[in-house]
Amino acid sequence: MAEEKLHEAIDAMKNSGVRITPQRHAILEHLIQSMSHPTADEIYKSLEGKFPNMSVATVYNNLRVFKEIGLVKELTYGDASSRFDCVTTDHYHIICDDCGKIVDFHYPGLDEVETLAEQVTGFRVGDHRMEIYGKCPDCQKSKH
Amino acid sequence: MAEEKLHEAIDAMKNSGVRITPQRHAILEHLIQSMSHPTADEIYKSLEGKFPNMSVATVYNNLRVFKEIGLVKELTYGDASSRFDCVTTDHYHIICDDCGKIVDFHYPGLDEVETLAEQVTGFRVGDHRMEIYGKCPDCQKSKH
DNA sequence: TACACTAATTATAAACATTACAAAGTAATA
DNA sequence: TATTACTTTGTAATGTTTATAATTAGTGTA
Structure with a gap:
């Protein structure tokens, strides 16, 4: 089912005319599979192995893109950094x-x-x- | 009625054993009267006239104190800075x-x-x- | 497949809000 | 008045997020 969500998300990106890069694929995959609500930095760190050269800016840029398409929601609590949540079912x-x-x-x-x-x-x-x-x-x- | 809220707030501070300093009084007064949801910096700037020597840290410190007593709520949206809202009626x-x-x-x-x-x-x-x-x-x- | 166009990534610097800290000041209490 | 604990101040430090310019890489078309 995680597989399926990923495909749906990629379709949504195609429909919005957003390019599918390896980095975007990996960020989305991580968001879907993690079942948690990671910060941008957590995503960055967890993809360090796969993408040693990826910039933090890329993570932020793409989270913004995902937000604009409606794939992802930003959760801002009182603490220092935002968390990001894959939009699936209403909760x-x-x-x-x-x-x-x-x-x-x-x-x-x-x-x-x-x-x-x-x-x-x-x-x-x-x-x-x-x-x-x-x-x-x-x-x-x-x-x- | 703003007057009244201010007195209630000051009573709450007394009950919590929190000292009522001129700065705290002014910050609370501004929060109650402004009827808006100012950022810490907005509060700081608006009290510049009355308290030319007040530090930004004082604003932050006291907003935290007010939050702990339950006088104020912190509103965190996606944007850069938190906003602060006087707790009055449920809304x-x-x-x-x-x-x-x-x-x-x-x-x-x-x-x-x-x-x-x-x-x-x-x-x-x-x-x-x-x-x-x-x-x-x-x-x-x-x-x- | 190769080309050209455009968008995305990277690396770095900058901006910004918030906190930490130490020193000086102030209120309360005995 | 002396003591104590709490507040404020000023500044430095921290940490997140954004801006920028140069480089790289997708994507549609010939």
Whole structure:
């Protein structure tokens, strides 16, 4: 299924007229397979072996491209660096205040919130994001 | 009413054993009165007149203190710097993709989402945030 | 397949927000 | 007043992200 997602993503790139370079392929592959929410630097470091000459700028450039096509979402929390999440099915994130762990959390889309927001504000709504904060099971146990 | 909020905030500081310095008073006052979502630098610049010697570090330090007491929330969007929002009544934000305008948007708290998240993930939930993205009325008119 | 056009990559420098640190100042308490 | 702990200040340092120019590499067409 990761294979399939990758193909879909590559098709999306073709349709948008975006060239498919080895670096882009590798970044996408890593995002899909990692099942996590890596920072740009983490992606850069994890591809060091395959692409010893790849520049950090390439990672940033392509994450921006993927974002523009809609393949990837940028997650900005309070901490230093953004994290990037492959857009697959609708889901939200729940984040541990103590250890920073991020867990995916599926929930029927909040369409009614979007609709009401349109009516109240006059915006044309395209998207929304939500994060839930709390304490993960592990950190609940370790009462310091 | 801004006056009143300020007093409440100052009481909260007293209860938390946090000293009320002129700088803290001014930062809080600005946050409450501005009715916007300023960056740390905007706060710094707007208080330059009153406090010519105030350091940027002071602004950052105190915003962190306010956050810890629960007086202020940090809003991190994709852009360079965080914005800070006085915690008053429950509300969310709707943000224009084009011009970056941020508009408050009231909505009955999503308590049922928090509850479900607890059940599904085992987290103990304390808080959540949501942002809605779209195109504001002004930017809809100016079809580029 | 080779060519030409355009886009992408690289390497580096720069910008920028935020934090760390030490020294000086200030409030609270006894 | 002396002591203590907390705040502010100024500056340096850190770390992420972007800008730039030169080089390299995809892609469509002959």
